Amino acid sequence: MEITRSELMPGVWLSHLKSDKFKTACLSLNLLTQLTRETAALNALVPSVLRRGTTRYRDLEALSSRMDELYGVAIEPVVRRIGEIQCLGFFASIPEGEFLPGKQDVLRPACELLGQLLLDPATRGGLLPQPIVESEKEKLADALRSRINDKRSYSVLRCIEEMCAYEDFSAGSRGRAEDVEAIHYRKLTKQYRELLQCCPIEIFYCGRSSLDEVKACLTDALAPLPRGEINDDIGTELRMNALEAEPRQVEESQSVTQGKLVIGYRLGECMEGPDIPALYVFNAVFGSGTTSKLFMNVREKRQLCYYASSLLDIHKGLLLVASGIDLDKKDAALEEITAQLDAVRRGEISDEELAAAKAGVSSDLRALLDSQGELEGFYLSQALDGADYGPAELAELIGEVDKARVQAIAESVDCDLIYFLTGNGDEEADDADNEL
Amino acid sequence: MRITNFDAIGETLYEETLPNGLRICVVPKRGFQSSYAVFATDYGGAHRRFTIDGEQRDTPAGVAHYLEHKMFDLPGGDNALNLLSANGADANAFTSSDTTAYYFQSTGHFEENLRMLLHFVSTPYFTDETVQKEQGIISQEILMGEDDPDNAIYYRMLRMLFDHHPIRDRVVGTVESISHITAQTLYDCHKVFYAPSNMALCVEGDVDPDEIVRIAREELGDEKASLPCPDFGEAESLLPIETAVTEIWPVSAPQFLIGAKLRGEPKGPAALRQRLTAALSLRLLLGQSSPFYTRLYSEGLLNRDFGTEVDFVAGASYVLVGGESQKPEVVLDELKKAVQDVREHGLSPERFERAKRASLGARLRGLEDFESVCLSLVSGIFDGYSAMGAITELSNITIADCERFLSETFSDEHLAMVVFRPEEKGEA
Numbered sequence: 001m002e003i004t005r006s007e008l009m010p011g012v013w014l015s016h017l018k019s020d021k022f023k024t025a026c027l028s029l030n031l032l033t034q035l036t037r038e039t040a041a042l043n044a045l046v047p048s049v050l051r052r053g054t055t056r057y058r059d060l061e062a063l064s065s066r067m068d069e070l071y072g073v074a075i076e077p078v079v080r081r082i083g084e085i086q087c088l089g090f091f092a093s094i095p096e097g098e099f100l101p102g103k104q105d106v107l108r109p110a111c112e113l114l115g116q117l118l119l120d121p122a123t124r125g126g127l128l129p130q131p132i133v134e135s136e137k138e139k140l141a142d143a144l145r146s147r148i149n150d151k152r153s154y155s156v157l158r159c160i161e162e163m164c165a166y167e168d169f170s171a172g173s174r175g176r177a178e179d180v181e182a183i184h185y186r187k188l189t190k191q192y193r194e195l196l197q198c199c200p201i202e203i204f205y206c207g208r209s210s211l212d213e214v215k216a217c218l219t220d221a222l223a224p225l226p227r228g229e230i231n232d233d234i235g236t237e238l239r240m241n242a243l244e245a246e247p248r249q250v251e252e253s254q255s256v257t258q259g260k261l262v263i264g265y266r267l268g269e270c271m272e273g274p275d276i277p278a279l280y281v282f283n284a285v286f287g288s289g290t291t292s293k294l295f296m297n298v299r300e301k302r303q304l305c306y307y308a309s310s311l312l313d314i315h316k317g318l319l320l321v322a323s324g325i326d327l328d329k330k331d332a333a334l335e336e337i338t339a340q341l342d343a344v345r346r347g348e349i350s351d352e353e354l355a356a357a358k359a360g361v362s363s364d365l366r367a368l369l370d371s372q373g374e375l376e377g378f379y380l381s382q383a384l385d386g387a388d389y390g391p392a393e394l395a396e397l398i399g400e401v402d403k404a405r406v407q408a409i410a411e412s413v414d415c416d417l418i419y420f421l422t423g424n425g426d427e428e429a430d431d432a433d434n435e436l
Numbered sequence: 437m438r439i440t441n442f443d444a445i446g447e448t449l450y451e452e453t454l455p456n457g458l459r460i461c462v463v464p465k466r467g468f469q470s471s472y473a474v475f476a477t478d479y480g481g482a483h484r485r486f487t488i489d490g491e492q493r494d495t496p497a498g499v500a501h502y503l504e505h506k507m508f509d510l511p512g513g514d515n516a517l518n519l520l521s522a523n524g525a526d527a528n529a530f531t532s533s534d535t536t537a538y539y540f541q542s543t544g545h546f547e548e549n550l551r552m553l554l555h556f557v558s559t560p561y562f563t564d565e566t567v568q569k570e571q572g573i574i575s576q577e578i579l580m581g582e583d584d585p586d587n588a589i590y591y592r593m594l595r596m597l598f599d600h601h602p603i604r605d606r607v608v609g610t611v612e613s614i615s616h617i618t619a620q621t622l623y624d625c626h627k628v629f630y631a632p633s634n635m636a637l638c639v640e641g642d643v644d645p646d647e648i649v650r651i652a653r654e655e656l657g658d659e660k661a662s663l664p665c666p667d668f669g670e671a672e673s674l675l676p677i678e679t680a681v682t683e684i685w686p687v688s689a690p691q692f693l694i695g696a697k698l699r700g701e702p703k704g705p706a707a708l709r710q711r712l713t714a715a716l717s718l719r720l721l722l723g724q725s726s727p728f729y730t731r732l733y734s735e736g737l738l739n740r741d742f743g744t745e746v747d748f749v750a751g752a753s754y755v756l757v758g759g760e761s762q763k764p765e766v767v768l769d770e771l772k773k774a775v776q777d778v779r780e781h782g783l784s785p786e787r788f789e790r791a792k793r794a795s796l797g798a799r800l801r802g803l804e805d806f807e808s809v810c811l812s813l814v815s816g817i818f819d820g821y822s823a824m825g826a827i828t829e830l831s832n833i834t835i836a837d838c839e840r841f842l843s844e845t846f847s848d849e850h851l852a853m854v855v856f857r858p859e860e861k862g863e864a
Contacts, residue, residue, distance in 0.1 A: 072794035139740065148687075326576070359523065363542060367526075
């Protein structure tokens with residue numbers, strides 16, 4: 001698989017990954033903009049409003065019918081953040097013509113539809129239609145409010161929100177429900193036009209079509225794209241250390257039978273020149289996967305939780321440990337998780353632990369080559385970082401990581417905030433039942 | 437070995453049955469880095485009562501899942517999960533109502549990993565002490581499921597639909613039921629359900645089918661055990677036990693699930709045809725491009741969480757339609773109207789053709805996912821059809837099949853709805 005990057009139009013970059021092994025191609029288009037608390041929700045609304053209809057396919061039914069006609073081409077709105085860069089756009093999955101009756105090519109019509117969604121939305125009086133904007137506002141606000149339904153992910157989000165309360169990162173990828181409610185359709189239309197003019201655009205393609213074919217389809221589809229002064233000055237603010245001398249403590253209560261303990265750390269000084277392979281290996285040794293210290297000790301040996309695992313945000317420099325525990329085990333779990341981190345800090349990493357962590361990380365990176373969705377995410381992140389190595393090369397670098405480099409990461413880590421989602425008393429009846 | 441080429445989709449399927457009764461499916465994929473293997477038994481949470489060698493046995497709720505947790509322990513204190521992880525394999529397992537599956541995905545040492553998978557799943561090793569120790573972890577898992585509205589609403593619906601079929605009960609059991617599980621319970625259930633004749637092995641990746649068959653035979657031997665006969669109770673009527681239930685839950689907006697039982701086709705090609713008909717019919721009536729969904733979405737009655745599924749498990753089958761809505765009752769009424777419209781006017785032939793195209797595209801996309809391919813092959817093996825044949829069989833489904841499916845399944849008296857509502861403000 002060979003990746004080629006080229007500039008299609010001013011500030012519009014295509015990463016083309018030729019691969020003959022998949023039966024569908026993937027094509028994503030992302031507008032890149034600085035994540036801010038003021039604009040996060042406003043920007044996040046744009047792709048889903050655009051996905052409601054175009055001048056040619058006026059409403060959802062017409063649009064979806066067109067996609068069905070193209071053998072289930074799927075073009076979905078996508079909003080995410082990579083560090084403090086908000087990425088807004090669409091992800092398209094396009095069946096390869098070779099496997100369709102009569103070997104029809106659907107890449108070109110799919111690109112046309114993508115171009116229309118981005119550039120030629122259904123409007124009223126030149127504005128994004130108010131009823132559509134109101135309808136999508138409600139859905140976005142509902143989606144943001146519904147995060148509370150899944151306690152596992154909710155507790156992680158809450159920990160990040162509290163930890164980064166003074167940073168734009170706390171806006172999440174899609175802002176807050178209350179910000180959504182305040183959006184006016186005129187303002188949204190203005191913002192949409194500005195984004196089109198100013199945002200750098202990253203396009204990713206992976207499939208059987210050649211670079212020239214993809215370029216030709218995209219150049220035609222995006223021809224009407226208005227380009228003004230491109231705002232390339234976007235990036236992520238790094239905070240190296242905890243906000244206060246002692247970790248901040250946040251506790252929230254809800255009607256739950258299982259508590260969620262989430263510990264937020266800053267990756268610290270190591271982020272000044274991040275040793276990416278060592279960061280991956282550190283995370284695997286400490287807390288991600290079944291050979292990690294957290295899994296082996298907190299879960300298996302001491303049985304303090306159903307799950308305890310760590311995750312990294314390499315762009316923002318965060319480490320989070322998330323766990324599900326009995327409501328009365330908070331202190332014990334916190335103590336054990338901290339003890340495991342301290343062990344890595346002291347370099348207490350066995351050869352087996354290190355080898356297993358490296359094998360797991362390398363294998364995950366190589367497996368990424370088999371998934372278009374993962375490749376897309378990987379290369380978008382690489383494009384933002386200006387990094388030029390692929391997953392296979394990174395997997396090679398993983399092999400060279402030694403104990404000292406892993407230890408160095410652990411030493412740099414600084415605990416910033418401890419979040420605990422606990423019960424509110426309703427659950428006592430359940431506990432009594434359990435003791436029968 | 438039987439070799440079938442599916443030229444239209446560029447896939448080849450290798451199938452073999454070993455002398456011990458194990459059924460094997462292999463889909464070689466050149467140029468891929470990772471390989472996926474699943475070793476599964478036709479045994480899940482619903483298989484609580486069964487007859488073996490003429491003797492009837494009853495087991496506590498949650499045994500199949502408990503057994504899954506304990507299978508990773510090996511004699512000598514080793515843990516199979518650790519051994520596989522140390523080899524760079526990403527291994528795990530799950531238990532559903534009718535299947536327990538152990539699987540790994542790896543980018544190297546495939547044969548070693550495959551041997552380990554076959555070895556640990558066929559090597560029961562339990563002591564009362566280790567079984568006892570697992571209770572804490574599984575109790576946490578049970579509690580976590582009880583807090584999860586998606587999980588809770590699903591089981592609430594099954595209890596509305598089914599009177600006595602064991603899929604009514606959580607696969608994981610209850611904190612109380614699992615307290616009755618001993619090492620002996622696990623040994624007994626392993627002996628009955630983990631015989632190769634009751635199992636399937638499916639592999640996809642850049643692998644050699646002959647080599648897989650050879651390894652499986654070496655690891656598992658040739659002895660063929662008699663098959664257990666599960667007892668899921670008397671057949672149930674198509675009518676639900678309860679038709680409307682509302683509960684207060686800590687959710688942000690009302691969550692609903694509409695359900696209806698189906699009369700499942702017996703095993704074999706008819707079962708595949710019924711699954712395809714069901715999926716295509718649901719796409720037509722309620723899918724992303726359906727007038728029902730697009731209108732209700734635009735009117736603010738549905739959002740992107742809306743979805744449908746049809747399950748065929750342990751001899752039971754049902755359709756579920758669910759999502760989030762401020763007005764679930766209106767959604768149910770609109771669903772009934774949409775079905776009535778199909779009864780009176782039939783489905784539009786243009787939409788039917790478009791839906792078939794979209795379904796073809798979606799199935800092509802599904803082929804990229806080794807896990808889903810292998811798991812559908814496993815289901816096919818246990819239910820007597822070849823899942824690889826789905827794309828070919830899809831072209832044989834007619835508009836009349838879908839019209840019949842929709843009118844029968846969604847007749848008013850078959851429908852049940854459960855709603856989880858947030859507490860009204862000020863009600864506390």
